[in-house]
Amino acid sequence: MKIPREQVCVLIPTLNEEPTIGIIILKFLEIGYSDILVIDGNSIDKTREIASASGATVIVQEGKGKGSAFIQAIKHIKKPYIILIDGDNTYDPEQADALISPLLSGYDQTIGNRLCGTNTSAFHRLNLLGNRILNWLFKVSHGRYLYDILTGYRAFTLESLQRMRLYEEGFGIETEISAEAVRNDDRVAIIPVTYGERVGSDTKLDPIHDGLKIGRTIYRLAKLNNPLFYFGIIGLSFLIAGGVIGIYIIIDWLKNIDHIPLTILAVTLIIVGVQIIMFGIQSDIQLANQREFLHEVRKLRKER
Known part of the structure; x- marks a missing residue:
């Protein structure tokens, strides 16, 4: 060539x-x-x-x-x-x-x-x-x-x-x-x-x-x-932080020690982590749709 x-x-x-x-x-x-x-x-x-x-x-x-x-x-x-x-x-x-x-x-x-x-x-x-x-x-x-x-x-x-x-x-x-x-x-x-x-x-x-x-x-x-990866890392960080605090609370609860504030924090971190991961999943779906749309647009341009 x-x-x-x-x-x-x-x-x-x-x-x-x-x-x-x-x-x-x-x-x-x-x-x-x-x-x-x-x-x-x-x-x-x-x-x-x-x-x-x-x-x-x-x-x-x-x-x-x-x-x-x-x-x-x-x-x-x-x-x-x-x-x-x-x-x-x-x-x-x-x-x-x-x-x-x-x-x-x-x-x-x-x-x-x-x-x-x-x-x-x-x-x-x-x-x-x-x-x-x-x-x-x-x-x-x-x-x-x-x-x-x-x-x-x-x-x-x-x-x-x-x-x-x-x-x-x-x-x-x-x-x-x-x-x-x-x-x-x-x-x-x-x-x-x-x-x-x-x-x-x-x-x-x-x-x-x-x-x-x-x-x-x-x-x-x-x-x-790759929004699922991006937001997944952030969400996973919250989940891990919440899980570690939750494990600490469970261990101390078995010793009859009350940790209401930490319990609230652990639950909050877990909920936030799950929400961020769900946001990542939704963003990933939107990105896939956008790429499919752009692919069709380029295909039509080539056919013209």
Whole structure:
């Protein structure tokens, strides 16, 4: 299948990528990808100058964070296909065709899966473990396993990108993109890609701090894709708290000690927990109906 490279916009968010940005742009140009958009987060080195001199269109980011850069860049993209790639030269531009190819066959999004083959040697053990845990958490909370939700190498159709409701300003943007793919019931292709060690600049990710933030983002976004899981966790917490207090009361009651206030609290927690779980069930039913409705709308659009 011939790849229409002239119909593809290569989007590269950058922040202090002076050692690598020129290399990436030149590689894409050599392959035949001529529309390269660099959105720079106010780098203090020569990233913008090198990107512009190498042949890319450069936009200075208005806000802060990778998410803000991605959201801002969407407004400037007109081509029907988009490649998103990090500017640190850890991904291979030669694999861009492999990411675009599924989009030509009807897929909405392609994920470049780093967590395969010999790529694991490029990860610190803590980062690799964190990635696997977050992917598992995403599967549990969103009901879909996407292999590598934090990858920085993806491809989209413009239509699928414009359907997304994106708000995350920082590194949580990859998680939000994955959650939106689930919410919109997008067809997502998983393509293995090579992943190299970062050279010339330090990573901007803190494994513990950013890992916890991404975990919270996964859980928070679950209320749109899996409300039963989201509200179920809250309801279960109330049920457990009420149950623990109830067990304590029963044990003490057997010793003839009266705990009326605690009894009221235990019953209240249990009732609240059950109600929240029931709310989650109702929300889950409504979400299923909404997805069915959207599926029928898209089906009718394709038939027209």
